[in-house]
Amino acid sequence: xxxxxxxxxxxxxxxxxxxxxxxxxxxxxxxxxxxxQALGQGPQFIFQYYRExxxxxxNFPPRFSxxxxxxxxxxxxxxxxxxxxxxxxxxxxxxxxxxxxxxxxFGEGSRLTVL
Amino acid sequence: AQTVTQSQxxxxxxxxxxxxxxxxxxxxxxxxxxxxxxxxxSRQMILVIRQEAYKQQNATENRFSVNFQKAAKSFSLxxxxxxxxxxxxxxxxxxxxxxxxxxxTGTRLKVLA
Numbered sequence: 001x002x003x004x005x006x007x008x009x010x011x012x013x014x015x016x017x018x019x020x021x022x023x024x025x026x027x028x029x030x031x032x033x034x035x036x037q038a039l040g041q042g043p044q045f046i047f048q049y050y051r052e053x054x055x056x057x058x059n060f061p062p063r064f065s066x067x068x069x070x071x072x073x074x075x076x077x078x079x080x081x082x083x084x085x086x087x088x089x090x091x092x093x094x095x096x097x098x099x100x101x102x103x104x105x106f107g108e109g110s111r112l113t114v115l
Numbered sequence: 116a117q118t119v120t121q122s123q124x125x126x127x128x129x130x131x132x133x134x135x136x137x138x139x140x141x142x143x144x145x146x147x148x149x150x151x152x153x154x155x156x157s158r159q160m161i162l163v164i165r166q167e168a169y170k171q172q173n174a175t176e177n178r179f180s181v182n183f184q185k186a187a188k189s190f191s192l193x194x195x196x197x198x199x200x201x202x203x204x205x206x207x208x209x210x211x212x213x214x215x216x217x218x219x220t221g222t223r224l225k226v227l228a
Contacts (some may be wrong), residue, residue: 004159033214042119042206042218043160056214079183090160101148101212106160 002027004093006107013081014115021110023091029105030095031055032074034066037088037109046089049074056097078112086114117142119209121219129227135182136222138207147185150208151192151221153201154221160206166190191193194224202226 005024008114013019025032031050045058049068063079072093078085088111092104116142128134140149151163166174166183173181178198182191194201207219 033216035218037215040220042121042220043207043216045215045217048214058215100214101210103150103162103165104152104160104216108159 004091004107005088006091006110008110009108010054010111010113012113012115014085015081017081017082017114018063018077018079019112021078021089021091023076023093023107024073025076025091025093026072026105028095029093030055031093031100032072033092033094033104034074034076035090035092036060037090038084039087039090043090062096081114083114088112088114116218117144117209117211119207119217119219121207121222122213123222124220125223125225127227128194128201130197130199132197133193133195134224135203136194136207136224138190138191138192138219140188140207140209142164142188142209142211146213147209147211149181149190150210151179151181152206152208152214152218154204154206156203163205164192197226199226199228 033048034046036044047057048055052068065077067075088109090109091107120139146201164176164216178195182185188206206221210216
């Protein structure tokens with residue numbers, strides 16, 4: 001069983017640039033959620049994708065956007081990067097959608113530094 | 116709005132001893148689920164233990180157990196016989212079955228040999 005994989009693991013961007021982060025969900029999982037974990041903080045929910053549609057969104061501006069592909073992998077795109085976007089971005093996959101209350105399966109994350 | 120609070124930024128425990136990590140939460144929901152996740156340095160976050168709010172019995176997983184006090188909205192994690200491999204960030208989390216999970220700010224656990 002293949003776990004959740006994310007790429008790249010580390011990247012450095014400058015303010016105003018755009019970034020794309022990628023996530024492959026665990027085998028058999030069809031739902032992907034993205035979280036932002038700033039230094040010294042807990043993960044904050046960005047959004048969730050199910051069957052290629054955004055299912056829910058946290059308190060993040062529209063410059064944070066995403067995609068989910070037919071194979072359930074996902075991308076997180078951030079435009080017009082700001083210094084405060086520096087964080088560890090975590091992808092979590094699960095199986096099913098409605099009322100899910102089980103374990104989130106996380107990848108190791110992509111650490112973004114914005115200079 | 117639901118919130119999760121972890122008031123201990125860092126805790127230390129001697130190897131083989133017992134340590135308790137604290138978590139409080141706020142919600143108006145009657146049915147919800149609570150979790151403890153472990154995040155080792157540079158490694159992925161993994162589930163330690165899960166508790167359904169409708170169950171009065173405290174969850175246990177080997178050396179890990181919780182003290183769930185629903186009226187007090189408290190959910191603490193007890194680690195018995197602490198091992199060096201237990202050193203990590205521990206996050207308390209909550210969901211009511213919507214699409215998002217709410218995490219606390221974490222407690223860094225150090226295990227002293």
